Every structure is written in structure tokens, then in C-alpha cells.
Amino acid sequence: MDFRISAQQREMIASVRDLAQTEFKPRAMRWMDGTFPWENMQKLAAIGVLGMSVPEEYGGLGLPILDTALILEEIAKVDYVTAMAVMGEAGVQTRVIARYAPASIRERILPRVVSGDCMLAICMTEPHAGTDVANYRTNARIAGDRVILKGTKTLISRAPEAGMFVVFTRVDGKPGREGIGCVLLEPGTPGFAVTGTYHTMGGENLHEIQFDDCELPLENLVIREDGFRKLLTAFNTQRCLNPAISLGLAEGAFDEAVTYVRDRTVFNRPIADFQGVRWKLADMFKDIEAGRGILYRACLTAAPFPDPFMAAAAKVFCNEMSVRVTSEAVQLHGGFGFTDEYPVSRLYRGARYGSIGGGATETLRDLIGRKIVGDLDPADGILGLGTF
Structure with a gap:
């Protein structure tokens, strides 16, 4: 197995790293009050980053999932809010439009995603249903050549900025998982309203939105049947991109911690001279490298979507690893780590999101466990070798 990064990937990473370190890092605190990092x-659109998941025929780069993860990792090292915004353009919502929307919508929306003129918002969570997708109450009723959308979605990113909403909903009231479909809605549609805002500990705002009999053309019903399976298949991409942000946050906090312990002196010695501090750094480093290995391996299973078992394992490990590493980085900074003057407090707060969004780690642990119990071959043993 060859995990070496190609020359082209290194060049791409270097471009994003330079932009992130020189321009994003100094102003990262600016976005902590919920301001969107337009x-x-x-600047990312200008170098093609927002078109990572857009097919080349619409002006995008059409990059593999690993390349997308590498870029998100680099941005997240310095700026969680911007990394999350970029994931919105590179994640499920873009791939749903590129794969399932009619040509007329793809041609109109995807070039605007590439240019940075159209932010995308995915609408899944409802006030009473997060992971429990089968319990959605939002409904798209088909009425001749129109679709009437009614319901509420909550904890939605980028609602005031979005130029298109990708809404997973029940279709014609059909119950259970079999009734799940997907519609596309543009802001300004009569009956659509942003009705609430929640400020998060990570800095970004999340929103509640209402669909009050929004009337849409039938072509906007982009997934009508088998929507639950299609949703989960596409969502395995998110389960590689979410942990890429977790990995980047851990790396950023680790870099800050190493710099701090080299410079900070206690009892006339740099605190890096103390064995207990060096052991903390060693544990942080091995955690990061283990996360990198499992995440990159999951990304490389994509054809076109990642293996669900490996993506789930990568997400659970990287989400939890990121909280451990960023927490230790705060600890190594002492009292200064608890202030906003040092980046580690901001990185720690961002890390806490990973295990909640994109599939809670409890749910994914159960998915992994069921796969092990059901599919482990008594002769060949470990599942992982068969999924790569």
C-alpha cells in the first residue's frame, strides 16, 4: 500500500497551506461571532478549491475524495469556521446535485459553486429527528407538475448565505425509510423562511428554517425513490470529510503546543525539557498519525463513494482523537490555553463538533459492531484487509 502524496497533490496542498497560514490564520477570530467568511x-474559489467536488464539465476539478480531505485538513489547521464552510461546497450537497439533479439545474448551479457565488446548504435534521431519518415529518407532496414542500429543519449551516438548499424529506407522506427523497429549493421561494439562529461554541451560526407550502417545479424533486439508501451512500463522503477537519484541528493544536512548550520556561527551563510534557507530545503525535492512516485509507476506498465500514471507523477515531489532542494542547498552554489570545482554545471548541455532525459516533460504533458480528470471516479474520 502506497500512501505517498503525489507531486501534484503536494503542489495543491502547498498552495492552500500558504493561503491558510498567511491570510486565514491571522483573522480566524473574526468569524467566531457567526460572521460568514466570504x-x-x-480567495479559495480563485484557486479552484470550491470546485473540488464539481465535475470538470461544469468548471470544477472533479478531485478524488482523498484530495478533498487533504485540502480540508490544511484549512482546519488554522480555521474551523472556514473549513466547515468549504466542506459545505465539497460534501453531500454538491455531490447530490452533480449526480441526481437534471442537466438544467446542474448547468445553472454548479458553475456558481465553483466561482464561490452559490453556497449550498444541506437540510437533514428536524427538531424531533436527527439520526432518526426514518422519522422525518417534512413532506414533499406531488401535485401535477409541482411539488409542495412543508415542514421544519433545524441546526442548518449557512442558511442566510445559501443560494440553494438540498432538502431531504418525505415524499407524498410515504412512511419509513422507503419514503425519503430529496428536493432542491432556492431562497426567495414563497413560504420559505429562516426562523431561528443558534450560535455555536465553534463560532459558526446554525439556523432553523421553515417550509410553509413552498411550491417547486417537479424537476426539483431530484430523488424520488430509494432516497434513504442514496442519502447514506452519499453521506459516506461526509464521513471522510468531517474527520479530515478533525484531523486538521488536531494537527493545528499540536503545532501550537510544540511551539509553546519550546518557548515557555518554568524554573529556568523550557517546559519541553520535562519528561511528562514530552510524553504528552509523543501521545499526541501517535494519535494524529494513527488518525491520518485510517482516514486516508478510508478515502482511497471510494468508487465513487467510500466504503461505509471504513468511513465510519475513520470518523469515530478522528473525531475522538481530535478532542483528546486539542484538549492536551490547551493543558500544555496552562492558563493561557483557556483564553482566546491563543488559537488552541478555538481549535478545541471546533473539535467538539466532529463526533456530533455527520453521524453521531455512538450510531457509527453500532454500525461498525454490527458489521463485525455479521461479516467477520472465521478463516480470513480481520475485515479491514478485505475492504481495501
Whole structure:
């Protein structure tokens, strides 16, 4: 297995790293009050980053999932809010439009994603249903050549900024998982409203939105049947991109911690001279490298979507690893780590999101466990070798 990064990937990473370190890092605190980082997004659009998941025929780069993860990792090292905004353009919502929307919508929306003129928002969570997708109450009723959308979605990113909403919903009231489909809705549609805002500990705002009999053309019903399976298949991409942000946050906090313990002196010695501190750094480093290995391996299973078992394992490990590493980085900074003057407190707060969004780690642990119990071959043993 060859995990070496190609020359082309290194060049791409270097471009993003330079932009992130020189421009994003100094102003990262600016976005902590919920302000959307339009300035950063336009700079990323200029070098093609927002078109990572857009097919080349629509002006995008059509990059593999590993390349997308590498870029998100680099941005997350310095700026969680911008990394999350970029994931919105590179994640499920873009791939749903590229794979399932009619040509007329793809041609109109995807070039605007590439240019940074159209932010995308995915609408899944409802006030009473997060992981329990089969319990959705939002419904798209088909009425001739129109679709009437009614319901509420909550904890939605980028709602005031979005140029298109990718809404997973029940279709014609059909119960259970079999009734799940997907519609596309543009802001300004009569009956659509952003009705609430929640400020998060990570810095970004999340929103509640209402669909009050929004009337849409039938072509906007982009997934009508088998929507639950299609949703989960596409969502395995998110389960590689979410942990890429977790990995980047851990790396950023680790870098800050190493710099701090080299410079900070206690009892006339740098605190890096103390064995207990060096052991903390060693544990942080091995955690990061283990996360990198499992995540990159999961990304490389994509054809076109990652293996669900490996993606789940990567997400659980990287989400939890990131909280451990960023927490230790705060500890190594002492009292300064608890202040906003040092980046580690901001990175720690961002890390806490990973295990909640994109599939709770409890749910994914159960998925992994069921796969092991059901599919482990008594002769060949470990599942992982068969999924790569």
C-alpha cells in the first residue's frame, strides 16, 4: 500500500497551506461571532478549491475524495469556521446535485459553486429527528407538475448565505425509510423562511428554517425513490470529510503546543525539557498519525463513494482523537490555553463538533459492531484487509 502524496497533490496542498497560514490564520477570530467568511471563500474559489467536488464539465476539478480531505485538513489547521464552510461546497450537497439533479439545474448551479457565488446548504435534521431519518415529518407532496414542500429543519449551516438548499424529506407522506427523497429549493421561494439562529461554541451560526407550502417545479424533486439508501451512500463522503477537519484541528493544536512548550520556561527551563510534557507530545503525535492512516485509507476506498465500514471507523477515531489532542494542547498552554489570545482554545471548541455532525459516533460504533458480528470471516479474520 502506497500512501505517498503525489507531486501534484503536494503542489495543491502547498498552495492552500500558504493561503491558510498567511491570510486565514491571522483573522480566524473574526468569524467566531457567526460572521460568514466570504473573504476566505472568494480567495479559495480563485484557486479552484470550491470546485473540488464539481465535475470538470461544469468548471470544477472533479478531485478524488482523498484530495478533498487533504485540502480540508490544511484549512482546519488554522480555521474551523472556514473549513466547515468549504466542506459545505465539497460534501453531500454538491455531490447530490452533480449526480441526481437534471442537466438544467446542474448547468445553472454548479458553475456558481465553483466561482464561490452559490453556497449550498444541506437540510437533514428536524427538531424531533436527527439520526432518526426514518422519522422525518417534512413532506414533499406531488401535485401535477409541482411539488409542495412543508415542514421544519433545524441546526442548518449557512442558511442566510445559501443560494440553494438540498432538502431531504418525505415524499407524498410515504412512511419509513422507503419514503425519503430529496428536493432542491432556492431562497426567495414563497413560504420559505429562516426562523431561528443558534450560535455555536465553534463560532459558526446554525439556523432553523421553515417550509410553509413552498411550491417547486417537479424537476426539483431530484430523488424520488430509494432516497434513504442514496442519502447514506452519499453521506459516506461526509464521513471522510468531517474527520479530515478533525484531523486538521488536531494537527493545528499540536503545532501550537510544540511551539509553546519550546518557548515557555518554568524554573529556568523550557517546559519541553520535562519528561511528562514530552510524553504528552509523543501521545499526541501517535494519535494524529494513527488518525491520518485510517482516514486516508478510508478515502482511497471510494468508487465513487467510500466504503461505509471504513468511513465510519475513520470518523469515530478522528473525531475522538481530535478532542483528546486539542484538549492536551490547551493543558500544555496552562492558563493561557483557556483564553482566546491563543488559537488552541478555538481549535478545541471546533473539535467538539466532529463526533456530533455527520453521524453521531455512538450510531457509527453500532454500525461498525454490527458489521463485525455479521461479516467477520472465521478463516480470513480481520475485515479491514478485505475492504481495501
